[in-house]
């Protein structure tokens with residue numbers, strides 16, 4: 124490798140690893156943030172909001188509800204109505220729907236089905252809820268029909284739903300990952316270049332016979348490497364803590380992450396060419412990131428937005444990376460989604476790099 | 489006589505504007521190899537700006553400059569290999585050690601590691617650096633930081649060295665030491681281009697250029713500058729201790745004959761008309777000492793840059 128670029132990488136790494144605050148910011152903070160996002164909701168499987176829907180007079184279903192509430196794990200959900208809506212709106216985490224003719228009647232007449240709708244945005248919690256609920260159901264039924272094995276005749280049909288409003292953990296992982304990667308790459312890159320200008324060391328760089336691309340690559344490559352390390356840490360944490368399914372091969376994940384990092388690092392460089400001070404670089408970074416996050420589809424679906432805003436969203440690298448991550452981590456599979464979004468990211472990366480390369484000057488004017 | 493040393497810096501009508509402000513206005517000069525060339529001027533005169541243009545860090549609007557025969561419009565990269573530049577601002581990394589700073593500078597210039605180690609030893613000896621090289625730069629005293637800045641600037645053993653106020657804000661003793669280094673460099677055949685605010689330092693230059701408002705208003709050896717600025721003899725009158733001012737104050741002399749100016753207890757007399765002045769000086773009481781003096785560079789500077797003191 125080019126000695127100058129190697130020198131830059133060495134120097135940046137020494138500076139980052141010598142700065143305790145930077146280390147915390149880089150490696151500890153993301154894990155804490157990720158954990159906080161999810162764990163606040165996931166840890167204690169208590170106060171589960173339960174709704175049981177049954178016909179009046181269905182004593183067995185009522186029995187199950189009473190038993191569940193008495194267990195201390197469940198609390199009654201607020202509101203009634205369509206079980207899907209209850210879960211989607213977050214008013215209930217689990218809805219138990221008795222058969223239309225009543226559970227008592229159904230079992231007496233030889234068989235039936237209980238539907239369980241479960242909010243599984245948080246895997247760990249959802250598993251817990253399912254187990255508790257099944258235990259309670261079988262316990263109640265065993266009390267009612269002591270002589271009969273009901274297992275063959277009763278079908279508990281659990282439907283796992285996720286919460287599209289994304290209130291909880293692992294569905295949130297792609298979003299958190301996008302935000303954290305963006306923070307690191309855009310802010311760190313832009314500030315790091317401007318910092319050299321501010322403290323005067325930029326003069327040292329440009330006094331040497333170095334090429335523009337050597338300075339640019341030298342100043343950005345360390346952050347690409349750091350960002351790849353960081354994304355790995357976040358991924359491991361997400362898998363270990365939230366049971367993130369990781370539906371696709373790793374190379375897809377890293378290819379997408381690399382492409383995104385290239386784009387954001389180039390944008391950071393671009394911001395640095397337009398800022399004189401570190402504060403300006405910080406402001407510039409946020410000026411990019413706020414709309415970037417808002418228009419990524421992380422919080423509200425983009426489909427419902429006005430056309431003009433949709434247009435801007437097409438220039439948003441965060442949107443593509445989020446789509447990629449959701450695809451790669453949660454759903455798995457769709458090749459068209461993967462390659463088209465990756466292509467869009469690559470295009471943005473090239474444009475941003477060309478722009479910042481063009482704007483970058485070795486003179487001090 | 490030996491051949492005249494080649495011109496290593498040759499500047500013609502160099503001009504740079506920042507917006508409508510002309511920071512450097514059509515300056516021309518040249519520097520010979522092995523010379524210590526001083527740049528003198530008040531704050532904002534354009535010294536740093538000139539150096540930056542000569543190092544390829546600023547692009548002039550007009551004019552031409554050749555460094556070692558290479559035009560600054562032609563091949564800035566080649567110039568950068570030939571010159572060493574120590575900025576007026578501190579440009580080392582405070583959070584890196586001395587060794588790390590030098591290693592990075594070497595990587596920037598693609599110096600091999602063995603070459604670096606050898607050069608480092610030479611330079612540490614040259615600047616008399618006695619701290620461990622693993623010390624963080626921020627923990628060094630100011631004067632030592634300047635030594636390391638110099639070492640970094642000349643790491644690649646350049647032929648031309650630009651030093652922009654290398655001794656600003658350091659103790660007098662350290663300044664003297666630093667000038668010994670500058671002299672050593674010049675003796676080794678290096679061309680040293682140095683800016684300073686200190687006039688005693690300027691005395692040590694082979695030639696100096698005085699800058700005011702982006703223009704060079706005088707350029708010569710210190711000796712010739714003094715002669716040129718003060719072609720007439722400069723005298724000093726020292727009244728006896730306890731003498732009242734009134735005698736000298738009463739001595740009204742036509743400025744066409746001589747200009748008299750108080751200098752503390754003493755008076756400086758710039759003689760314009762020797763014959764007439766002789767007549768006046770005879771009237772001087774016997775205990776008033778009258779002697780011929782050499783103007784200092786400060787006199788020159790004041791006269792040239794801030795206008796006629798008389």
Ligand SMILES: Nc1ncnc2c1ncn2[C@@H]1O[C@H](COP(=O)(O)OP(=O)(O)OP(=O)(O)O)[C@@H](O)[C@H]1O
Nearest residue numbers: 487488506511529530531532533534535536537538
């Ligand atoms: N990049 C720039 N943009 C605008 N004006 C500038 C720029 N650089 C320098 N100047 C102006 O040009 C003038 C000359 O500045 P310069 O730094 O060359 O002076 P100097 O002689 O080195 O002064 P000092 O002794 O303070 O270092 C100053 O008025 C300064 O404000």
Ligand SMILES: [Mg+2]
Nearest residue numbers: 535536537576
């Ligand atoms: Mg200056």
